[in-house]
Amino acid sequence: MAKNITPRATNFPQWYQDVIAAGELADNSPVRGCMVIRPNGYGLWESMQEKLDRMFKETGHVNAYFPLLIPQSFITKEAEHVEGFAPELAVVTQAGGKELEEPLVIRPTSETIIGHMYAKWIQSYRDLPVLINQWCNVMRWEKRTRLFLRTSEFLWQEGHTAHETYEEAQEETLKMLGIYKEFLEDVCAIPVIPGAKPEHEKFPGAVTTYAIEAMMQDKKALQAATSHNLGQKFAKAFEIKYLGRDNQEELAWTTSWGCTTRMIGGLIMTHGDDDGIIVPPRLAPLQVVVIPIYKTEEEKLAVLDFADQVALRLRAKLSNLKVKVDYREDMRPADKFFTWIQRGIPLRVEIGPKDVQNKGGMLVRRDNRQKVFCALEGIEEKAAEILENIQADLFKKAGDFMRENIRPAETYQEFKDILAGPGGFILAHWDGTKQTAELIQSETKATIRVVPEDEKDKPGKCVRTGKPSSQRVLFAVAY
Amino acid sequence: MAKNITPRATNFPQWYQDVIAAGELADNSPVRGCMVIRPNGYGLWESMQEKLDRMFKETGHVNAYFPLLIPQSFITKEAEHVEGFAPELAVVTQAGGKELEEPLVIRPTSETIIGHMYAKWIQSYRDLPVLINQWCNVMRWEKRTRLFLRTSEFLWQEGHTAHETYEEAQEETLKMLGIYKEFLEDVCAIPVIPGAKPEHEKFPGAVTTYAIEAMMQDKKALQAATSHNLGQKFAKAFEIKYLGRDNQEELAWTTSWGCTTRMIGGLIMTHGDDDGIIVPPRLAPLQVVVIPIYKTEEEKLAVLDFADQVALRLRAKLSNLKVKVDYREDMRPADKFFTWIQRGIPLRVEIGPKDVQNKGGMLVRRDNRQKVFCALEGIEEKAAEILENIQADLFKKAGDFMRENIRPAETYQEFKDILAGPGGFILAHWDGTKQTAELIQSETKATIRVVPEDEKDKPGKCVRTGKPSSQRVLFAVAY
Numbered sequence: 001m002a003k004n005i006t007p008r009a010t011n012f013p014q015w016y017q018d019v020i021a022a023g024e025l026a027d028n029s030p031v032r033g034c035m036v037i038r039p040n041g042y043g044l045w046e047s048m049q050e051k052l053d054r055m056f057k058e059t060g061h062v063n064a065y066f067p068l069l070i071p072q073s074f075i076t077k078e079a080e081h082v083e084g085f086a087p088e089l090a091v092v093t094q095a096g097g098k099e100l101e102e103p104l105v106i107r108p109t110s111e112t113i114i115g116h117m118y119a120k121w122i123q124s125y126r127d128l129p130v131l132i133n134q135w136c137n138v139m140r141w142e143k144r145t146r147l148f149l150r151t152s153e154f155l156w157q158e159g160h161t162a163h164e165t166y167e168e169a170q171e172e173t174l175k176m177l178g179i180y181k182e183f184l185e186d187v188c189a190i191p192v193i194p195g196a197k198p199e200h201e202k203f204p205g206a207v208t209t210y211a212i213e214a215m216m217q218d219k220k221a222l223q224a225a226t227s228h229n230l231g232q233k234f235a236k237a238f239e240i241k242y243l244g245r246d247n248q249e250e251l252a253w254t255t256s257w258g259c260t261t262r263m264i265g266g267l268i269m270t271h272g273d274d275d276g277i278i279v280p281p282r283l284a285p286l287q288v289v290v291i292p293i294y295k296t297e298e299e300k301l302a303v304l305d306f307a308d309q310v311a312l313r314l315r316a317k318l319s320n321l322k323v324k325v326d327y328r329e330d331m332r333p334a335d336k337f338f339t340w341i342q343r344g345i346p347l348r349v350e351i352g353p354k355d356v357q358n359k360g361g362m363l364v365r366r367d368n369r370q371k372v373f374c375a376l377e378g379i380e381e382k383a384a385e386i387l388e389n390i391q392a393d394l395f396k397k398a399g400d401f402m403r404e405n406i407r408p409a410e411t412y413q414e415f416k417d418i419l420a421g422p423g424g425f426i427l428a429h430w431d432g433t434k435q436t437a438e439l440i441q442s443e444t445k446a447t448i449r450v451v452p453e454d455e456k457d458k459p460g461k462c463v464r465t466g467k468p469s470s471q472r473v474l475f476a477v478a479y
Numbered sequence: 480m481a482k483n484i485t486p487r488a489t490n491f492p493q494w495y496q497d498v499i500a501a502g503e504l505a506d507n508s509p510v511r512g513c514m515v516i517r518p519n520g521y522g523l524w525e526s527m528q529e530k531l532d533r534m535f536k537e538t539g540h541v542n543a544y545f546p547l548l549i550p551q552s553f554i555t556k557e558a559e560h561v562e563g564f565a566p567e568l569a570v571v572t573q574a575g576g577k578e579l580e581e582p583l584v585i586r587p588t589s590e591t592i593i594g595h596m597y598a599k600w601i602q603s604y605r606d607l608p609v610l611i612n613q614w615c616n617v618m619r620w621e622k623r624t625r626l627f628l629r630t631s632e633f634l635w636q637e638g639h640t641a642h643e644t645y646e647e648a649q650e651e652t653l654k655m656l657g658i659y660k661e662f663l664e665d666v667c668a669i670p671v672i673p674g675a676k677p678e679h680e681k682f683p684g685a686v687t688t689y690a691i692e693a694m695m696q697d698k699k700a701l702q703a704a705t706s707h708n709l710g711q712k713f714a715k716a717f718e719i720k721y722l723g724r725d726n727q728e729e730l731a732w733t734t735s736w737g738c739t740t741r742m743i744g745g746l747i748m749t750h751g752d753d754d755g756i757i758v759p760p761r762l763a764p765l766q767v768v769v770i771p772i773y774k775t776e777e778e779k780l781a782v783l784d785f786a787d788q789v790a791l792r793l794r795a796k797l798s799n800l801k802v803k804v805d806y807r808e809d810m811r812p813a814d815k816f817f818t819w820i821q822r823g824i825p826l827r828v829e830i831g832p833k834d835v836q837n838k839g840g841m842l843v844r845r846d847n848r849q850k851v852f853c854a855l856e857g858i859e860e861k862a863a864e865i866l867e868n869i870q871a872d873l874f875k876k877a878g879d880f881m882r883e884n885i886r887p888a889e890t891y892q893e894f895k896d897i898l899a900g901p902g903g904f905i906l907a908h909w910d911g912t913k914q915t916a917e918l919i920q921s922e923t924k925a926t927i928r929v930v931p932e933d934e935k936d937k938p939g940k941c942v943r944t945g946k947p948s949s950q951r952v953l954f955a956v957a958y
Contacts, residue, residue: 027596030553031583034546036596039611042543057800064521067513068547068585068616068632069569074509087576090548092585095569095631096620104510106547106571106585117506117515126809132518137547137616141575152574153547321536330605 002275002342012218017147019268022342023277026147026264033145033152037261040343041148043285044264045155049135051187051283052157052259055179061131061159066113068137069104074112078237081111084204088140090152106139111205111230111256114160115238122252124243125164129172133159148265149222149479156260162240162252166231169253170208173229176257177210180225188263189280189395190214190270191402192224193425193474195450200434203256207231213449213474215402216269219423221449221476224266225259265479270398271367277344278367280394281387287322288314288383289340290361293333293352306356310349310379317380318387341366346390347383365390408472412463415475419444425476427455429469431462440464446475481754481821491697496626498747501821502756505626505743512624512631516740519822520627522764523743524634528614530666530762531636531738534658540610540638545592547616548583553591557716560590563683567619569631585618590684590709590735593639594717601731603722604643608651612638627744628701628958635739641719641731645710648732649687652708655736656689659704667742668759668874669693669749670881671703672904672953674929679913682735686710692928692953694881695748698902700928700955703745704738744958749877750846756823757846759873760866766801767793767862768819769840772812772831785835789828789858796859797866820845825869826862844869887951891942894954898923904955906934908948910941919943925954 005018020026025041037045053063069092076082085108092104107113118130135157145151159176163169177194184190192212202209206228213221234240235251244250271278281287292307294300307325314323326336333350340348350362360375363383367390374382405424409415418426430436430448440463441447455472462469484497499505504520516524532542548571555561564587571583586592597609614636624630638655642648656673663669671691681688685707692700713719714730723729750757760766771786773779786804793802805815812829819827829841839854842862846869853861884903888894897905909915909927919942920926934951941948 027599029546030550030592030595031546031548034548036546037544039541039543043541045544046542062518062522063525064518065516065524065634067508067510067515068618069510069513071509089576090571090574090583092569093572094582096622097566097568103573104569113509116509120506139547143575155544 002338005274005276005342007274008217015272015274016265016269019272019276020147023344025268025277028147031152033142035147035151035153037155041264044267044279044283045261047283047285048183048188048263049157052179052183053135055183056133056157056159059175059179061133064132064134065136066107066110066117066134068107070107070110070113072103072105074116075105077112078205078234080233081205081237085109085140088142090139090141107136108138108140109256109258110134110136110158111160111234111254112238115234115240115254118160118162118252118254119238119240122162122240122242125245128162128164128242128252129168130162131159131172132161133157146265148261148268150262154261156258158256158258161255162235163255164242164244164250164253166253169231169255170229173208173210173227173255173257176255177212177225177227180227180257180259181212184212184214184224184263185395187280187282188267188270189282189391189398190224190266191395191399193450193452195452195474197226198432198434198437198448198451198473200437201448203228205230205233207233211450213476213478214266214270215398215405215425215476216266216479217272217401218269219405219425219476221425221478222262222266222269223449223478224263225257227257228255230254230256271394272344276342278394279344279346281346281391284344284346285321286324286343286345287318287387288324288347288349289345290314290323290325290349290351291333291336291340292325292327293350299353302356303351303353306376307351309376310351310361313376313380314349314383317384346387349379349383367394406474409463415446415463416444419446419477423477425449425474427452427472428463428475429460429471430473431465431467431469436462436464436467440475445477447478449474449476449478481817484753484755484821486753487696494751494753495744495748498751498755499626502823504747504756507626510631512621514626514630514632516634520743523746523758523762524740526762526764527662527667527742528636531658531662532614534662535612535636535638538654538658540612543611543613544615545589545596545613547586549586549589549592551582551584553595554584556591557684557713559712560684560716564588564619567621569618569620586615587617587619588735588737589613589615589637590639590713590733591717594713594719594733597639597641597731597733598717598719601641601719601721604724607641607643607721607731608647609641610638610651611640612636625744627740627747629741633740635737637735637737640734641714642734643721643723643729643732645732648710648734649708652687652689652706652734652736655734656691656704656706659706659736659738660691663691663693663703663742664874666759666761667746667749668761668870668877669703669745670874670878672929672931674931674953676705677911677913677916677927677930677952679916680927682707684709684712686712690929692955692957693745693749694877694884694904694955695745695958696751696880697748698884698904698955700904700957701741701745701748702928702957703742704736706736707734709733709735750873751823755821757873758823758825760825760870763823763825764800765803765824766797766866767803767826767828768824769793769802769804769828769830770812770815770819771804771806772829778832781835782830782832785855786830788855789830789840792855792859793828793862796863825866828858828862846873885953888942894925894942895923898925898956902956904928904953906931906951907942907954908939908950909952910944910946910948915941915943915946919954924956926957928953928955928957
C-alpha cells in the first residue's frame with residue numbers, strides 16, 4: 001500500500017487529497033480557492049475536451065469565445081440570475097491605472113453577455129438555430145474549496161443555443177444531457193443517473209434544469225453536468241427577437257448546458273483505490289508505459305532494444321502519444337512502477353532480461369494488478385484487448401456499486417436508517433415543496449438530486465410529511 | 480467586387496474591419512476593448528491551436544493550467560516586469576461580496592505565478608527540465624484597440640520552461656522560435672523574418688527577446704510570436720532553486736514564449752483580397768464547400784444526389800469535417816458563393832444539372848478564382864492537389880511581396896524616401912542606442928523590428944548618427 005496515501009477506509013476526504021498530491025494532478029495556488037492544474041491532471045481535462053468537443057461538433061455545434069469580463073449591469077437584467085450569482089462575483093473596479101466607471105465582473109457563467117450578442121446577431125428565423133459552445137475559465141468566489149470539486153476558478157464548457165420554438169429548445173436540452181451521459185459512461189466509465197432538478201434547485205434563470213448524478217465510493221452524490229431549458233427568460237431580458245415565418249416578431253427560446261473540471265474529481269472518487277487514481281483507458285492520454293528492467297550493461301542493451309520493439313508495436317496500434325517507455329536511469333524499476341501506478345496509467349509492460357529471452361513482456365493491469373505474459377508477436381492486439389477489458393470492468397464495478405447502494409425508503413425512519421447505516425442514494429416520495437426538501441436536508445443533510453424519468457406517475461405519500469406525492473425522487477448527501 | 484468591403488487601395492484599415500465583419504470572424508463586445516471571437520474566427524484559432532499543440536507535444540512539452548488571478552505583490556517582484564506591465568493591469572478589488580485584503584490582477588502573462596509554483600515543484604536537477612505550456616486568456620488594458628490585433632483580452636499560449644544551464648535555456652528559446660516560424664510558414668503560409676529584439680524592445684524581465692516579423696499587404700510589420708530567454712531573473716525573484724549535480728544549490732534558467740489570436744489578424748492582412756479573407760488550406764477548418772445548383776424539382780433530386788457522391792469522395796480523402804455541402808434552400812447559388820468567398824474557404828465545387836450529365840463538378844479556387852472541370856472519378860485527388868497548390872501559391876505570393884519590399888538604406892534620406900515612397904521593411908545600420916532608435920521612430924514612425932541573424936558582423940555606420948554600427952537591423956512601421 002502507498003505510504004503517501006491515507007486509505008479510503010480511514011479518511012476518505014484525506015485519501016482524495018493524497019491521491020491528487022501523489023499523482024501530481026493539481027496543487028493549491030497562492031490565490032485562495034484557485035487551483036493549479038498540473039500536467040498529469042490537465043492531460044485528463046484535454047482528453048475530456050477532445051472527446052466532448054467531437055460529440056458537440058458531430059451534433060452541429062460550433063465553438064466561439066466571448067469576453068471574460070461582463071458589465072455588472074448585465075447580471076442584474078434577469079432577476080433570478082442576479083440573485084443566484086451576486087454573492088459569488090469577483091469584481092474588477094480598476095483597469096489601466098484608473099477606476100472604471102462601471103465595475104466589470106469576471107464571468108460566473110455567460111448567459112448574459114452571450115444573450116446580448118445573440119440579440120445583435122439574430123434577426124430572422126433563418127438565423128436560427130444558433131448552436132454555440134465555449135471552452136473557458138469561469139469564476140465563482142467560494143468560501144470552502146476543494147481541488148477540482150469546488151474552486152473559485154474552474155475550467156468548463158458552456159453551450160448556449162437559441163431556437164424558434166419551445167419544443168426545439170427542449171429537444172436540445174435533453175440531447176445535450178444525453179451526450180453528457182454517453183460521455184461519462186462510455187469514456188469515463190462513470191455510471192450516472194439523469195433527471196430533472198426540483199424547482200428550488202434549478203439554475204438561476206432556468207425554466208427546467210436537468211442534471212446527471214454519479215455515486216462516489218463514499219456513496220455521496222456528485223452532480224457531473226447540467227443542461228438547462230431557459231425558456232424565454234434570457235431572450236426577454238436581453239431582447240433576443242427574431243422575425244418569424246409568419247412575419248411576426250418573436251422571442252427566441254434558449255438553452256445552456258455545461259460540465260467542468262469537477263469531472264476529474266468525480267473520476268478520482270469513482271475509480272481510485274488506496275494506491276491512487278485509476279484512469280479508464282478510453283480517457284487516458286497515456287495508456288501504456290513500458291518499463292525496462294536490467295542490472296548489467298549487457299542486459300541494458302538487450303532490454304532497451306527489446307522494449308523499443310514492444311513500444312513500436314504498441315504505438316502502431318494505439319498511436320504514438322499513448323505509449324511511453326520509461327528510460328529514466330536514476331530510478332529503480334519498483335519506484336517507476338509506483339510512479340505510474342499513482343498516475344493511474346491503465347497498463348504497464350515490464351521487460352526484464354528473462355522476458356527478452358522469452359521474447360515477450362509482462363502486462364500488468366493498473367485496476368486489479370493482474371499480470372499476464374505476452375509474446376512480442378501480437379502484443380499490441382493483446383494490450384488493446386486488455387485495455388478494453390479494463391474499461392468494461394471499471395464501468396461494471398462502478399455500476400454494480402451504484403445499483404447496490406440505491407435503496408427505497410417507505411418511511412422517514414427507514415430513510416434515516418439508510419443514511420446512518422449503509423448510506424448511498426435513496427428513492428423516496430416527496431410532497432413537492434421546497435419547505436419539506438429543506439426540512440429533510442436540515443435533519444439528514446440529504447438533498448434531492450434528481451427526479452428520475454422512470455419514476456414518473458407513480459403516486460404515493462411523502463416520506464417526511466405524508467402528503468400526496470406524484471413520484472419518488474432521488475435523495476443523497478452530495479458534494 | 481464585394482459591396483460590403485472597402486477596397487484595400489481605398490482604405491486599408493477600413494478594409495480590415497470590413498473583412499472581419501463580412502466573414503463574421505469577430506465582433507466588438509459591450510466591454511470596451513474586448514472582442515467576441517465568432518465561430519468563423521474561432522475555428523481558425525482552434526486550427527492554429529491544434530497544429531501548434533502537436534508541435535509543442537512532439538518536442539516534449541506538456542500543458543497545464545495556472546490561475547487567472549495573480550496577487551498584486553507578485554508582479555512587483557521582478558523590477559523590469561512590473562514597470563512593463565503595471566500600466567496595463569485590470570485589478571479585482573472585491574470578491575464574494577467583500578473587499579479583498581490584497582488586490583488581485585488578471586494575468587497579463589504568467590511568469591510570476593508560474594515562477595512561484597516552479598519554486599515549489601523544482602528541488603533537484605532531476606526535476607529539470609520543466610517544459611510546460613498553457614493555453615489561456617490574458618488581459619492587458621489597452622487604450623486603442625483593433626479586433627485580433629490589439630485587444631484588452633486576448634487568447635494565447637504561453638510556454639514556461641526551466642533548465643539546468645544557460646545553454647539549455649538558450650537552445651529552448653531558439654527551438655520555440657523555430658517552431659513558430661515553421662508553423663507560420665508551413666501552415667499559415669505567412670513568410671516571417673526571425674531575429675533578436677534590440678535591448679530596449681525586450682519583454683519586461685527578459686535577457687534576450689526573439690521575435691518573428693511578418694509583412695502585411697500595407698507593408699507594415701506585424702510581430703507574430705516571441706520567445707524569451709529570461710536568464711535567472713525570474714528564478715531569482717521567485718527563488719526557483721535546485722540542488723545541482725555537484726550538490727550545490729543553483730538558480731534555474733528559465734524561458735517563456737508565446738503567440739496569440741493576433742495571428743488571425745496577420746492571416747487576414749497577409750492573404751486577404753478585396754472580397755475578404757483567404758484561408759490557407761492547411762489551416763482551414765473547412766476546406767471545400769460543395770454547392771448544388773438547380774431550378775426544377777427534377778434537377779434538384781439529381782443534383783443533390785450527385786453532390787452527395789462528390790462529398791463522399793472528398794470526405795474519404797480530406798476527412799469528414801473538412802467538407803460541407805451547402806443544402807440551404809432559401810438562398811440563391813450566387814449568394815452562397817458570396818458567403819463562402821467571404822469566409823475564405825479555399826475551394827468551392829459547383830454542381831449543376833449539366834455537371835451531373837457530364838459526371839463531374841466545377842472546382843473553383845478562392846485565391847485566384849481559377850475554374851477547372853473535374854470528373855467524379857478522382858475528384859478527391861484533384862481537389863487535394865489543388866488545395867496543396869493554393870497553399871504553395873499563397874506562400875509564394877506573400878514571400879515574393881515581402882522580398883520585393885525589403886530595401887537597404889545607406890543614408891537617412893534614402894531611409895525616409897523609402898518610407899515616404901514604396902514603404903516596406905528597411906535594412907539599415909544603427910548605432911545600437913535606444914536614443915537613436917527613439918529619434919528615428921519620432922521622425923519616421925519606423926521601429927527596429929529585429930536584428931537578423933544573417934546580418935551579423937557586417938559593420939558599417941549608423942544611418943541616422945553616422946556612428947559605428949556592428950550590423951544592419953530591420954526597420955519598419957509596425958502594428
